[in-house]
Amino acid sequence: MAAPLRTAVADGIATLTLCRPAAMNALDGDTAHVFIDAVEACAVDERVRVLVVAGEGRSFSAGGDFNWVLTWPGLDAITRRVGADLMMGAVQALYDFPKPSIARVHGAAVGGGIGLMLACDFAVCADTARFGLTSARNGLLAGIAIPVLIEAVGPRVARQLLMHGGVFDAGTALRLGMVDQVVAAADLDTVVATLARELLLGAPSVQRLVKQLVPRLDGMTHDAEAADLIGEHVAAQCTSDEAIEGMRAFLDKRKPRWAT
Structure with missing residues (x-):
C-alpha cells in the first residue's frame, strides 16, 4: 500500500503532500495519524522554517473519507470518538504548528479539507x-x-456555509476571507514558493511569538491586562539574540543570519 503522505524538506521549507489521489486526499484514521506525526516532526525539526501543505492529483482534500466513516456505526462509541478526534487532531496540529504554514490549494477543498486549509496561516489557491x-x-x-x-x-457566515452546504468558487472564497490569494493554476507553485521564501526573511522567534499571542489576545478585551501582556513580550523580545542581530543587520545594511 502506498504511503498516504509524502514529506520533503529543502532550503528551510517542508512540504507535506497528501497522497490519496483516488480518494481526493480524504482523511481516514491512518492518514490523519500519519499527518499529525509529520506536522509534529516538522515542528521540532530545526531544518524546517516554513511548512507547505498540498494534495496530490486533482484535489487538495475532500475532508473525511466516507468509506472509513461508514464503518463507524458498527464500532463502539469509544472507537468512533477516537476516529473523530484523529480528524480534529490533524486540523489542530496544523493550527498549533509554531512556524509559518501555507496551504497550496487546487481542485476541491471540501469539509475537513477546508479545515486543513484554514488551519494554515496562509492559503493560496488556483x-x-x-x-x-x-x-x-x-x-x-x-x-x-x-x-x-x-x-x-465570523459566526454568521460560518452558520450560513455550514447549513447551506453548497459549493462555491475561488473568487467567493477570497471575498469571504477563506483564502489570501487566487492565482492562475499554472502559477500556483511559483506563488507558493515565493511566499515561502518571503517568510524565511522573518525572525523565527518573532513568528513563533506571533502564533502564540494572536489567538490569546483575540479572546481578551483591549484593556490594561492585554497591554501588560504585550508589553512584557515586547520588552523581552528586544533583548533576544535575534533582535540584536536583526537591528545590527539593519544598521549594517545586510541581511540577518536567519535570512541568508
Missing part, C-alpha cells in the same frame, strides 16, 4: 479551485472545520 462545507447535504457535521471557519469568516 483560480479553478472549488470549495464546499457540504456535510449538511450528506447528513453530517463538518465539525473539524468549524473552529477555524469561525475564525476566518
Whole structure:
C-alpha cells in the first residue's frame, strides 16, 4: 500500500503532500495519524522554517473519507470518538504548528479539507479551485472545520456555509476571507514558493511569538491586562539574540543570519 503522505524538506521549507489521489486526499484514521506525526516532526525539526501543505492529483482534500466513516456505526462509541478526534487532531496540529504554514490549494477543498486549509496561516489557491462545507447535504457535521471557519469568516457566515452546504468558487472564497490569494493554476507553485521564501526573511522567534499571542489576545478585551501582556513580550523580545542581530543587520545594511 502506498504511503498516504509524502514529506520533503529543502532550503528551510517542508512540504507535506497528501497522497490519496483516488480518494481526493480524504482523511481516514491512518492518514490523519500519519499527518499529525509529520506536522509534529516538522515542528521540532530545526531544518524546517516554513511548512507547505498540498494534495496530490486533482484535489487538495475532500475532508473525511466516507468509506472509513461508514464503518463507524458498527464500532463502539469509544472507537468512533477516537476516529473523530484523529480528524480534529490533524486540523489542530496544523493550527498549533509554531512556524509559518501555507496551504497550496487546487481542485476541491471540501469539509475537513477546508479545515486543513484554514488551519494554515496562509492559503493560496488556483483560480479553478472549488470549495464546499457540504456535510449538511450528506447528513453530517463538518465539525473539524468549524473552529477555524469561525475564525476566518465570523459566526454568521460560518452558520450560513455550514447549513447551506453548497459549493462555491475561488473568487467567493477570497471575498469571504477563506483564502489570501487566487492565482492562475499554472502559477500556483511559483506563488507558493515565493511566499515561502518571503517568510524565511522573518525572525523565527518573532513568528513563533506571533502564533502564540494572536489567538490569546483575540479572546481578551483591549484593556490594561492585554497591554501588560504585550508589553512584557515586547520588552523581552528586544533583548533576544535575534533582535540584536536583526537591528545590527539593519544598521549594517545586510541581511540577518536567519535570512541568508
